[in-house]
Amino acid sequence: xxGKMDKSELLHLSAVELNRAIREGKTxxxxxxxAVLEQIEKKDGQYNCYVTVAGDTALAKAAEVQxxxxxxxxxxPLAGVPVAVKDNMxxxxxxxxxxxxxxxxxxxxxxxxxxxxxxxxxxxxxxxTNMDEFAMGSTTETSAYGxxxxxxxxxxxxxxxxxxSAAAVAAEECFFALGSDTGGSIRQPxxxxxxxxxxxxxxxxxxxxxxxYGSSLDQIGPLxxxxxxxxxxLETIASHDKKDSxxxxxxxxxxxxxxxxxxxxxxxxxxxxxxxxxLDSEVRDAVxxxxxxxxxxxxxxxxxxxxxxxxxxxxxxxxxxxxxxxxLERFDGIKYGYRAKDAxxxxxMYKKTRSQxxxxxxxxxxxxxxxxxxxxxxxxxxxxxxxxxAMIKKAFDDAFAxxxxxxGPVAPTTAPELGRSLAxxxxxxxxxxxxxxVNLAGLPGISVPxxxxxxxxxxxxxxxxxxxxxxxxxQTAYTYExxxxxxx
Amino acid sequence: MAREYETVIGLEVHVELATQTKIFCGCSTAFGGRPNSHxxxxxxxxxxxxxxxxxxxxxxxxxxxxxxxxxxxxxxxxDRKNYFYPDNPQNYQISQLYLPVCRNxxxxxxxxxxIKKVGIHEIHMEEDAGKLIxxxxxxxxxxxxxxxxxxxxxIVSEPDMRSAQxxxxxxxxxxxxxxxxxxxxxxxxxxxMRADVNLSVREVGAKEFGTRTEMKNLxxxxxxxxxxxxxxxxxxxxLESGEAVIQETRRWDDAKETSYAMRSKEDAQDYRYFPDPxxxxxxISEEFLEEIRSRQPEFxxxxxxxxxxxxxxxxxxxxxxxxxxxxxxIFEETVALGAQPKKVSNWLMVETLRLLKEKELDxxxxxxSPEHLAKLIALTxxxxxxxxxAKEVFEVMFEEDIDPxxxxxxxxxxTVNDEGxxxxxxxxxxxxxxxxxxxxxxxxxxxxGFLVGQTMKAMKGKADPAGxxxxxxxxx
Numbered sequence: 009x010x011g012k013m014d015k016s017e018l019l020h021l022s023a024v025e026l027n028r029a030i031r032e033g034k035t036x037x038x039x040x041x042x043a044v045l046e047q048i049e050k051k052d053g054q055y056n057c058y059v060t061v062a063g064d065t066a067l068a069k070a071a072e073v074q075x076x077x078x079x080x081x082x083x084x085p086l087a088g089v090p091v092a093v094k095d096n097m098x099x100x101x102x103x104x105x106x107x108x109x110x111x112x113x114x115x116x117x118x119x120x121x122x123x124x125x126x127x128x129x130x131x132x133x134x135x136x137t138n139m140d141e142f143a144m145g146s147t148t149e150t151s152a153y154g155x156x157x158x159x160x161x162x163x164x165x166x167x168x169x170x171x172x173s174a175a176a177v178a179a180e181e182c183f184f185a186l187g188s189d190t191g192g193s194i195r196q197p198x199x200x201x202x203x204x205x206x207x208x209x210x211x212x213x214x215x216x217x218x219x220x221y222g223s224s225l226d227q228i229g230p231l232x233x234x235x236x237x238x239x240x241x242l243e244t245i246a247s248h249d250k251k252d253s254x255x256x257x258x259x260x261x262x263x264x265x266x267x268x269x270x271x272x273x274x275x276x277x278x279x280x281x282x283x284x285x286x287l288d289s290e291v292r293d294a295v296x297x298x299x300x301x302x303x304x305x306x307x308x309x310x311x312x313x314x315x316x317x318x319x320x321x322x323x324x325x326x327x328x329x330x331x332x333x334x335x336l337e338r339f340d341g342i343k344y345g346y347r348a349k350d351a352x353x354x355x356x357m358y359k360k361t362r363s364q365x366x367x368x369x370x371x372x373x374x375x376x377x378x379x380x381x382x383x384x385x386x387x388x389x390x391x392x393x394x395x396x397x398a399m400i401k402k403a404f405d406d407a408f409a410x411x412x413x414x415x416g417p418v419a420p421t422t423a424p425e426l427g428r429s430l431a432x433x434x435x436x437x438x439x440x441x442x443x444x445x446v447n448l449a450g451l452p453g454i455s456v457p458x459x460x461x462x463x464x465x466x467x468x469x470x471x472x473x474x475x476x477x478x479x480x481x482x483q484t485a486y487t488y489e490x491x492x493x494x495x496x
Numbered sequence: 497m498a499r500e501y502e503t504v505i506g507l508e509v510h511v512e513l514a515t516q517t518k519i520f521c522g523c524s525t526a527f528g529g530r531p532n533s534h535x536x537x538x539x540x541x542x543x544x545x546x547x548x549x550x551x552x553x554x555x556x557x558x559x560x561x562x563x564x565x566x567x568x569x570x571x572x573x574x575d576r577k578n579y580f581y582p583d584n585p586q587n588y589q590i591s592q593l594y595l596p597v598c599r600n601x602x603x604x605x606x607x608x609x610x611i612k613k614v615g616i617h618e619i620h621m622e623e624d625a626g627k628l629i630x631x632x633x634x635x636x637x638x639x640x641x642x643x644x645x646x647x648x649x650x651i652v653s654e655p656d657m658r659s660a661q662x663x664x665x666x667x668x669x670x671x672x673x674x675x676x677x678x679x680x681x682x683x684x685x686x687x688x689m690r691a692d693v694n695l696s697v698r699e700v701g702a703k704e705f706g707t708r709t710e711m712k713n714l715x716x717x718x719x720x721x722x723x724x725x726x727x728x729x730x731x732x733x734x735l736e737s738g739e740a741v742i743q744e745t746r747r748w749d750d751a752k753e754t755s756y757a758m759r760s761k762e763d764a765q766d767y768r769y770f771p772d773p774x775x776x777x778x779x780i781s782e783e784f785l786e787e788i789r790s791r792q793p794e795f796x797x798x799x800x801x802x803x804x805x806x807x808x809x810x811x812x813x814x815x816x817x818x819x820x821x822x823x824x825x826i827f828e829e830t831v832a833l834g835a836q837p838k839k840v841s842n843w844l845m846v847e848t849l850r851l852l853k854e855k856e857l858d859x860x861x862x863x864x865s866p867e868h869l870a871k872l873i874a875l876t877x878x879x880x881x882x883x884x885x886a887k888e889v890f891e892v893m894f895e896e897d898i899d900p901x902x903x904x905x906x907x908x909x910x911t912v913n914d915e916g917x918x919x920x921x922x923x924x925x926x927x928x929x930x931x932x933x934x935x936x937x938x939x940x941x942x943x944x945g946f947l948v949g950q951t952m953k954a955m956k957g958k959a960d961p962a963g964x965x966x967x968x969x970x971x972x
Contacts, residue, residue: 097544098542098543098544104543106543111543114543116542116543116544117537117542118537118542118544120544215546216544216545216546217544217545218544219543219544220543220544220774222773223773223774224773250548251546251548252546252548253546253547253548253549253774253775253776254773254774254776330770331770331773333578333768334576334578334588334768334770337578337580337586337587337588338541338543338585338586338587339543340580340582340587342582342585342639343540343541343542343585344542344543354582358580378768381578381768381769381770382766382768383766383768386768386769386770390770
């Protein structure tokens with residue numbers, strides 16, 4: 009006789025725990041999906057994590073997957089597990105809006121490679137999560153489909169741009185989620201919502217089917233409840249994809265093999281530049297306490313000067329905006345998406361469609377990007393930014409000659425209150441200071457919960473690794489997570 | 497005394513490369529499919545799609561660069577050229593601005609004034625756009641993305657040409673090189689080779705260039721020559737009347753033999769070029785270059801020399817035949833099948849050229865196969881068909897590439913070699929035309945021609961006229 013699990017008990021499981029329970033016959037993929045859909049029904053009116061929920065399709069797919077699991081055809085650690093996908097990844101037959109009005113009716117004809125990899129492994133897509141419009145923003149408040157609220161405290165933002173994905177994991181409206189990270193868009197909302205989020209080395213996960221924001225910086229990654237889930241998801245979605253020229257062929261994608269609780273001799277550097285002005289003292293204390301815990305478990309921790317940190321933000325906003333201004337040109341009302349009515353002639357149709365279809369933050373970045381690429385300014389801004397990008401990479405190379413990991417905060421503060429950030433975009437941009445250089449240098453970075461502030465808002469610990477060194481990150485993050493859990 | 501002017505011309509030549517698939521996706525490049533049937537998410541600019549370079553495009557571009565004495569850029573990149581237009585699904589074209597694949601080349605051209613080098617500034621790879629169809633009836637525009645993403649190279653010359661004659665010689669030279677490489681069929685009419693003419697005039701002896709214009713919509717050598725003449729005169733007239741030439745893009749209307757301004761430099765768009773982050777830089781290795789070099793074909797000059805040595809055909813024939821790679825291929829393959837070079841050359845020089853001219857086609861349009869031409873020549877050699885019948889068969893072959901052997905068989909066109917039947921027909925003709933017989937006997941040699949004609953007619957052309965002549969004389 010199979011021991012059936014209670015649905016609320018089920019929702020607390022991590023992705024791999026759920027998969028184990030399904031394989032052991034304690035529950036089924038369909039029951040898990042039903043539980044998630046009920047939870048969404050119950051909670052999402054308040055949190056607004058999802059733009060689209062594909063309930064019936066998801067249940068039907070869960071039933072198919074359950075059969076395959078029972079037939080022994082699906083044996084991986086994510087088979088039968090419901091997953092939420094950020095709404096900037098194409099899903100065949102399922103609305104993909106990028107949380108923008110301009111794609112209000114866009115149904116892709118193909119699925120993103122990362123989504124296909126998950127589906128091949130038996131994970132079942134629940135629906136599409138809310139985000140900052142075209143991933144531009146740090147709060148999920150620039151969405152055309154309403155703000156997402158932080159499940160830890162609904163008066164606060166969940167972070168962004170993958171705020172819907174992070175909040176859905178935190179609210180148990182999914183078992184794990186995919187996000188995308190261009191300047192911190194996975195790690196920062198993970199930190200604000202108290203979940204694990206990882207941005208892999210550039211080129212590790214195919215970008216095919218990810219609606220591009222800053223193509224040279226964008227990378228898809230997992231948002232999960234645990235480091236173990238994070239490793240399992242990354243192992244599943246990492247692939248060499250011939251459809252993506254920037255995809256890298258790598259042999260070391262057995263990330264779950266790094267789930268080892270051991271940091272003895274691990275050399276960890278803390279950039280002094282990451283602990284200075286602007287950093288909230290409670291965040292600072294939590295991060296340093298995490299460092300001490302790792303040190304107590306055998307890691308060699310020291311502070312060092314990373315340099316160039318102050319140049320990361322202008323460099324990032326120049327490059328990302330330049331690429332975005334070009335990437336978003338295809339949204340013109342001609343082929344798909346929103347088209348303005350009553351436009352006289354082609355030129356006006358373009359203008360009206362884009363004026364009405366894009367929100368203010370997207371327009372701001374399109375204008376900024378168009379400016380830095382325009383004739384006469386290209387050398388002064390765009391080319392200079394590319395040079396600084398190379399120098400930032402060099403600074404990290406030097407650091408990784410000495411350290412296995414770099415440790416620091418994810419964001420200067422915990423999640424701000426709703427409605428406070430967009431009024432001062434520069435201040436919002438400055439909030440990306442600790443995450444952005446990771447994208448500029450193409451490095452992997454992970455955010456792991458390391459406590460909460462006095463208001464109970466989660467704090468995230470960031471670990472940064474050298475390119476292709478996800479395993480060291482996973483090992484360090486896992487060790488920290490386990491030690492923190494055990495209280496030692 | 498009137499001032500003397502010199503014309504300065506540079507060319508931008510777009511060539512569509514002969515690849516099976518598009519430059520950044522696997523879609524077919526075949527011509528004439530149903531609208532939007534050769535498309536995929538990449539070449540229709542769907543969100544999330546990404547380009548991947550077709551290596552064949554690089555091979556062709558490098559081959560053309562080597563054949564035109566260019567330096568090959570060992571680390572080249574693709575850039576985005578941003579502009580909004582519905583034929584361009586992403587609203588940017590992937591091209592090369594900063595690091596084009598080939599630079600600093602030249603070709604030698606020959607005109608009445610002798611041999612001259614025309615410099616090649618650069619050759620870059622890019623994608624073609626789709627096609628807009630304006631439906632006047634429904635008052636709407638439709639777009640067909642079948643051409644979107646078809647690979648092109650753009651060959652930018654230095655401003656080294658001084659006359660329409662030099663421009664045509666340069667284009668002919670480029671076309672031959674590219675056709676010989678098999679990189680493109682270079683058909684101007686169909687748009688697989690397109691030339692934009694940059695032209696300015698200056699007083700003879702002046703050091704600075706004049707203000708130039710760019711002329712578009714030139715789709716034959718003839719219209720290029722006429723446009724150059726027209727634009728030169730327009731600019732000289734402006735200068736003579738004290739006006740300035742405006743830097744602008746103009747469109748040539750060949751029917752009206754005039755051009756009009758499309759856009760001036762002032763409305764020139766800022767294309768905001770920047771390196772395409774979706775494509776990785778292309779590193780060209782020594783091995784890759786060596787492989788392309790080793791694959792370079794025998795070009796025209798070498799081929800002409802070999803023909804002179806190998807085949808006993810006139811220089812004039814060699815010149816015409818090697819003037820088209822396709823024709824040279826047909827010639828060589830037909831000869832390889834055992835046909836006599838002189839006979840093959842005759843068919844190409846006389847009947848083929850006549851039909852091409854009559855139907856306004858290029859040698860590249862020849863559709864009959866070497867096998868069939870060889871068979872037709874064999875049929876005439878064995879006197880199975882006479883020359884009149886052979887020409888008729890050739891015309892059908894030219895149109896439909898039929899097998900002449902089975903065609904002759906089916907249509908019953910074989911020369912009748914049955915001596916008895918022929919003798920009977922000749923006897924009947926003699927009996928039916930007593931006047932001509934009498935004329936012949938009275939010394940009117942011409943009368944026999946009439947009798948031969950009557951016999952051929954009665955035989956429905958299927959007789960050997962020489963044999964008929966001989967038989968008539970014998971019986972008379």
